[in-house]
Amino acid sequence: MSTFSHRDDRLGAFTLRPLDADADAPLLHRWVTHPKAAFWLMGDADVAGVAEAYRLIAAHPHHAAYLGSWRGRPAFLAERYDPARVELVGLYDPEPGDVGMHFLCAPTDTPAHGFTHAVLTTIMAWLFADPATRRVVVEPDVRNTAVHALNAAVGFTVVGEIRKPEKDALLSVCTRERFRKAIEGDQRA
Known part of the structure; x- marks a missing residue:
């Protein structure tokens, strides 16, 4: 059962549904422990640890996790x-x-060309589908230059660096209007 659906002109259908911490843990474990997920900070987690981390998120009143699919297959995680x-x-x-x-x-x-951009666009469209959402706030690791570029492409502006217990982060925000303008001006080849 999908919570949100979005269609990318090139890559097709993307959906989001609430994460099932226990059922989805083996899949998530493969993702979060992969070397490309180093900035996720779960590289040493086992399956039980991943399930526990997402059970805690599910139980939190101000935090939630969602499994995203592309063409009907699990393909991304959103919080x-x-x-x-x-x-x-x-x-x-x-x-x-x-x-x-x-x-x-x-x-x-x-990899599919434009996939990560389409995922981020889907997530932003989902967040802004809630009329109460005025700004999306992110805090990626300052060293994660790839995500900084993606964030800029969908309308994020940098507020500045902040120090968190686990990382130095680049605080950035995106308003509904900046997202709309970035997507309308999207001229990717």
Whole structure:
């Protein structure tokens, strides 16, 4: 059962559904422990540890995780959180309507051109489908230059660097209007 569906003009259908921490843990374990997921900070986790981490997220009133699919197959992970209560407490000035987000694409041996951009666009469209969402807030590792470029491509602006217990992060925000303008101006070849 899908919570949200989005269609990319080139890559087709993307969907999101609530994550099932126990049933999805073996799949997520392969994703979060892959070397390409180093910034996810779960490289040493076992399947039980992954399940426990996502059970804690599911039980949290201000944090939720979703499994994303492409063409009917699991392909990415998305988290939505209240940054004034989770992740960024005391590290930035929250505004009404702020929603925090994390995402992770599944590792693959056969990458599709534009896939990660389509995933991020899907997640942003999902978050902004909620009329209460005014800004999306992210805090990727400062060294994760690939995600910084993707964030900029969908309308994020950098607020500045912040220090979190687990990393130095690049705090960035995206308003509904900046997202709309970035997507309407998307001229990818």
